[in-house]
Amino acid sequence: MEIARAAINGGARMLQLRDKLRDKGEQLPLATVLRDLCAANDALLIINDHADLAAAIGPDHVGLHVGQTDLPVAEARKILAPGQVLGRSNRDPDLIIESQQMGADHVAFGAMYTTTTKPMIRNPQGPERLKQARAAAQVPLVAIGGITAANVGPVVEAGADAICVTAAVGSAPRSRSRRRCAYRRDSSRRRTGLGRIPDANPLQLKAGGHVGRRR
Numbered sequence: 001m002e003i004a005r006a007a008i009n010g011g012a013r014m015l016q017l018r019d020k021l022r023d024k025g026e027q028l029p030l031a032t033v034l035r036d037l038c039a040a041n042d043a044l045l046i047i048n049d050h051a052d053l054a055a056a057i058g059p060d061h062v063g064l065h066v067g068q069t070d071l072p073v074a075e076a077r078k079i080l081a082p083g084q085v086l087g088r089s090n091r092d093p094d095l096i097i098e099s100q101q102m103g104a105d106h107v108a109f110g111a112m113y114t115t116t117t118k119p120m121i122r123n124p125q126g127p128e129r130l131k132q133a134r135a136a137a138q139v140p141l142v143a144i145g146g147i148t149a150a151n152v153g154p155v156v157e158a159g160a161d162a163i164c165v166t167a168a169v170g171s172a173p174r175s176r177s178r179r180r181c182a183y184r185r186d187s188s189r190r191r192t193g194l195g196r197i198p199d200a201n202p203l204q205l206k207a208g209g210h211v212g213r214r215r
C-alpha cells in the first residue's frame with residue numbers, strides 16, 4: 001500500500017494489480033484496499049487477467065486488462081458491469097485494430113524496450129513501431145515495457161496517451177522527488193507516476209497515466 005499511495009501521490013491516475021502467483025481469493029483483500037485508494041483519489045484500479053475479480057470489487061473505479069489469450073472482450077464484458085473499463089494487449093498494429101473492433105476501451109502496445117519484468121518473446125518495439133500503433137489506434141493508446149524516466153520521452157513523442165511502468169517504480173529510490181511524476185507534458189492526459197516496488201515482490205503494481213472510457 002505504501003507503493004500504491006506513493007504512485008498515486010506522484011500523479012498516477014491508474015494502478016494495475018498484476019499478480020500471476022496467488023489465487024483470486026488471496027488477491028481480494030489487496031484488490032479491495034487498492035480500489036478504495038483509487039476511489040478516494042479519483043483514480044482507476046485495473047485488474048489484470050481476472051474479469052471475475054474486477055466484477056467482484058467493481059464496478060466503480062475498477063476496470064480490467066486482458067491479453068491476447070485471455071477472455072475475448074465480448075466474453076469479459078458478460079462478466080463485468082456495464083461501463084467498466086476494459087483494455088487489451090497488442091504486439092502489432094493489426095492487433096490494435098482487432099482489439100478496437102472487439103470493443104476494447106483502450107489498447108496497450110509493447111514491449112517498448114527490453115524488460116526483465118516478464119520474458120521477452122520478441123525484440124522490443126521501440127518508438128518507431130509505436131508510431132504505427134498510434135496510426136492504428138482510435139482509442140487511448142497505452143505504452144508498456146521497459147519504460148523509465150530516462151527513455152519515456154520518445155514514447156510520449158511517438159503518441160502514447162498513457163505510460164505503464166512496473167520496474168521503474170520498483171527500482172526508484174524512495175526520495176520524495178523520485179516519487180513524483182517522471183514525465184508530465186499534458187497533465188490531463190500524459191503522465192507517469194513513480195513510486196517504489198520491491199524487486200522480489202511477486203505482486204506487480206503498475207502505475208500509469210490516465211486512460212478514459214470509450215469515446
Ligand SMILES: Cc1ncc(COP(=O)(O)OP(=O)(O)O)c(N)n1
Pocket residue numbers: 016018048049065066067068070087088089090108109110118142144164
Ligand atoms: C497496460 C498493460 N499492457 C499490457 C499488459 C500485458 O498483459 P498480457 O498480455 O495479458 O500479459 P500478462 O500481464 O498477463 O503477462 C498489461 N498487463 N497491462
Ligand SMILES: Cc1nc(C(=O)O)sc1CCOP(=O)(O)O
Pocket residue numbers: 089090109110111112114115116117118144145146147164165166167168
Ligand atoms: C506486463 C508487461 N506486458 C508487456 C507487454 O509488452 O505486453 S511488457 C510488460 C512488463 C512491464 O513492466 P516494466 O515496466 O517493468 O517493463
